[in-house]
Amino acid sequence: MPELAEVEYYRKQWNPGLGKTIKAVRINSRVRDFRDCPVKEMVRRLPGRRLEASQAHGKQMVFQFEPGAWLGVHLGMTGKLRFSAADPLPDPHAHLVLALPAGWLVFSDPRQFGKILFEVSVHPPHWWTRLPPEILSRDFTLRRLKAAVKRHRNTSLKSFLLMQRYFPGVGNWMADEILWRARLDPRRTPGSLDDGEIKALFQRLRWVCRQSLRIVGDHWGEFPESWLFRRRWKGGGACPKTRGPLVREPVGGRTTCWSPQWQK
DNA sequence: CAACCTGTTCGCCA
């Protein structure tokens, strides 16, 4: 499920390990999650290191160890992080397990679209420092959005919002929520937007990120009934604004939910 | 049983 706020939620699930020293690493190195990971080095060098801090950035996370080592985690489609007081051995999808003095930090991912990275270094690795500005940061500006619109004027708005190099953390449901609140038809192109519509998109982008972090990021809360999120999963839903029917069909290759009477 | 899936990357084409 992981998009921006859900990633932040999962990041915190490893907080019980903060300040603790890794005793052992258990890994299923055959799975796809480790395709870009120096597995042997990680298994050799993580034990004895202390989990110092963690951060999330869009859908990407980093866990910082002392002395200098960095564990990158991307949850893909079905990845999860959890702390387990009992040995998670029975879980066949627990591909990475970090043993603490008491308990285990677990990464599980049945579908294996996630990605684990590892680097030993005093400084944070390039794959962490070269990420684009976060949507809620000062560097994410209307100017930047307009440049992206100009460059990708012919794709659908739906595909556009899913581009992580501009909108890190936005996934399928967030894109639909943002377009619904900006009253924009997901099949429209960025190039067709006027200045007011671009501004609305900018504001709704930031609003949906901020609110979903507040609701889901801390503790897995429920979105209010007023959100499209609550109606979008099954056919036959009604728009919370107009009470009219919602449409559910692929746009840009992804299942998309929108309200034709509300979004133009 | 078949269709579907909250993500990314690759190859193909214009």
Added chain:
DNA sequence: ATGGCGAACAGGTT
């Protein structure tokens, strides 16, 4: 070169 699209990845769920 760059932009845009569709397939592929793998396994669980509806």
